[in-house]
Amino acid sequence: MAEVPEKKERYRLLAVIEGKTMSRSLDRDLENEDAYTYPHLVYRELIVAVVVFAALCILSIVFNAPLDAEASSTNIPNPAKAPWYFVGLQETLVYFDPWIAGIIVPTLIVFGLMAIPYISSRRKHMKYYSLSGYGRKVVAFGFILWSVLIIIGQLCRGAYWQWTWFGGHLIPAKPTVNLPNILGFAIIFIYSFLWITLPFAIMKLRRADILKKYGIIKYAFATLFSILLFFVPFKIFIRLAFSVKYIITTPWFNI
Amino acid sequence: MGIIDRIKNSEIVKSIWREGFPDSDKNKMNAVMESFVLHIHPAKLREKALKFSSTFCLGGLSFFTFIILTVTGVILMFYYRPTVDHAYHDMKDLEFAVTYGLFLRNLHRWSAHAMVFLVMAHMARVFFSGAYNPPKQFNWVVGVVLLILTLLLSYTGYLLPWDLLAYWAITVGTNMASAAPFLGADGPFHELLHINKYNDMRFLLLGGSVVGQNALLRFYVLHCVFLPLIAGGLMLYHFWKVRKDGGVKGPL
Numbered sequence: 141m142a143e144v145p146e147k148k149e150r151y152r153l154l155a156v157i158e159g160k161t162m163s164r165s166l167d168r169d170l171e172n173e174d175a176y177t178y179p180h181l182v183y184r185e186l187i188v189a190v191v192v193f194a195a196l197c198i199l200s201i202v203f204n205a206p207l208d209a210e211a212s213s214t215n216i217p218n219p220a221k222a223p224w225y226f227v228g229l230q231e232t233l234v235y236f237d238p239w240i241a242g243i244i245v246p247t248l249i250v251f252g253l254m255a256i257p258y259i260s261s262r263r264k265h266m267k268y269y270s271l272s273g274y275g276r277k278v279v280a281f282g283f284i285l286w287s288v289l290i291i292i293g294q295l296c297r298g299a300y301w302q303w304t305w306f307g308g309h310l311i312p313a314k315p316t317v318n319l320p321n322i323l324g325f326a327i328i329f330i331y332s333f334l335w336i337t338l339p340f341a342i343m344k345l346r347r348a349d350i351l352k353k354y355g356i357i358k359y360a361f362a363t364l365f366s367i368l369l370f371f372v373p374f375k376i377f378i379r380l381a382f383s384v385k386y387i388i389t390t391p392w393f394n395i
Numbered sequence: 396m397g398i399i400d401r402i403k404n405s406e407i408v409k410s411i412w413r414e415g416f417p418d419s420d421k422n423k424m425n426a427v428m429e430s431f432v433l434h435i436h437p438a439k440l441r442e443k444a445l446k447f448s449s450t451f452c453l454g455g456l457s458f459f460t461f462i463i464l465t466v467t468g469v470i471l472m473f474y475y476r477p478t479v480d481h482a483y484h485d486m487k488d489l490e491f492a493v494t495y496g497l498f499l500r501n502l503h504r505w506s507a508h509a510m511v512f513l514v515m516a517h518m519a520r521v522f523f524s525g526a527y528n529p530p531k532q533f534n535w536v537v538g539v540v541l542l543i544l545t546l547l548l549s550y551t552g553y554l555l556p557w558d559l560l561a562y563w564a565i566t567v568g569t570n571m572a573s574a575a576p577f578l579g580a581d582g583p584f585h586e587l588l589h590i591n592k593y594n595d596m597r598f599l600l601l602g603g604s605v606v607g608q609n610a611l612l613r614f615y616v617l618h619c620v621f622l623p624l625i626a627g628g629l630m631l632y633h634f635w636k637v638r639k640d641g642g643v644k645g646p647l
Contacts, residue, residue, distance in 0.1 A: 174439070174442060175439065175444075176420070177437060177438055177440060178417050178424075179423070184447070184452075185452065188452045188455070188456065192456055192509075197498075200502040200505055203501065205504035205505070206558075206560060207556060210483040210557065211558055211559060211562035212559070212562070215559060217560070220564070220567050222568055225515075225546055226550070226568065229571075238570070239575060239576050239583060242572070243571065243572075243574065243575045253539045254536045256522070257527040257528065257529070257532035262529065270525075392583045393576075
């Protein structure tokens with residue numbers, strides 16, 4: 141008896157289709173990858189570096205770095221200003237005590253900045269600059285607040301840290317009051333309560349289930365940092381509008 | 396062969412620049428890949444990444460100003476003694492007695508201000524283009540640490556001229572340290588840890604209870620040795636990680 145041959149798979153050519161291959165990754169556009177680093181990028185960088193170096197050299201020839209009289213513990217300049225990148229923090233000394241303005245605020249800025257990628261909403265890699273998204277707007281506000289505080293501290297503060305409109309005459313500070321502690325705690329409670337519940341209510345209204353894809357921990361940290369960031373302009377507003385220096389006074393610390 | 400060609404093809408020149416002049420595609424790639432400085436870049440990149448507005452060259456310019464500061468800083472170190480008796484007079488000597496001393500000091504000062512500004516602008520650019528999203532989160536954290544180091548480098552350098560501006564700027568700053576909770580002699584709850592002005596955080600920063608010789612020497616060593624070494628090491632990691640993650644404005 142003859143052996144029955146094993147059944148084998150047979151592959152048949154069905155069709156040939158002409159066109160672009162489908163086998164490429166989705167994010168890469170192969171036609172757009174043809175620029176050589178040398179010379180295109182290298183020459184662009186060289187030009188930018190030369191322009192910046194020339195600008196720095198011209199600045200160094202025209203403007204002298206400041207040099208006051210020799211250091212002395214008795215000769216106190218008025219006002220004694222920090223370097224420009226810290227003068228924003230020095231400005232917050234008007235509205236907060238040193239332990240907040242000098243320690244808490246810088247620590248929160250540093251840890252808040254470090255936390256940004258971990259509480260961000262994971263949008264796709266942006267190909268252009270964009271302000272879309274709640275988090276991006278909050279951070280943009282933070283950058284603007286920092287810049288405004290620097291401008292005010294550097295240009296609008298004169299002797300005894302009094303206000304001056306960009307070099308005009310000095311305006312002395314108005315006398316201030318301290319709020320009773322019960323009112324201070326109520327303000328902080330209502331402020332935090334609104335910050336925690338209002339965004340949540342807005343999301344529910346828009347039926348956007350942010351919490352499900354965002355997670356309660358990330359939302360909590362994002363809310364915490366937003367509360368602390370916006371408390372600074374909030375306190376500044378209370379001070380300017382109502383001449384309130386402290387909303388909470390204790391023998392150990394004041395806010 | 397003319398004399399230039401003979402020099403170009405000599406063994407000495409060819410041992411330094413092993414690849415020929417980058418006129419062919421292969422040599423253009425080699426010019427980047429075989430170069431010590433240029434191999435931080437990929438050999439080829441996307442056409443749209445060449446646009447100035449894609450990064451405004453801010454990261455590169457931050458590093459460039461750091462190089463300017465290192466070079467001018469080292470030269471300045473030849474003329475400066477970090478003692479209370481000599482520091483201010485050495486600054487005056489730089490201005491009037493040293494050839495190009497005034498230009499050198501000015502260049503160092505304005506490059507320092509420029510670097511602080513460029514680093515902050517670089518952070519803003521990276522943020523608004525979303526280049527911190529996963530898996531690049533840790534590189535962003537390293538970048539924030541580099542920002543802190545830049546500010547500290549600028550702050551420690553601020554004291555070195557030992558003039559009124561320097562002395563009182565550092566006094567204001569370190570007095571904030573004495574207001575720290577628990578660890579500052581004037582802060583809340585400092586009695587709990589028996590903190591006074593001879594053992595608080597301000598004492599650690601200044602090496603004393605006043606801004607004096609110890610503070611000047613401490614800030615000098617921080618400014619010239621300690622902080623640049625740490626910043627340089629972190630920069631090496633930062634640049635390496637950018638390439639590892641697909642390059643500047645590159646795909647993930």
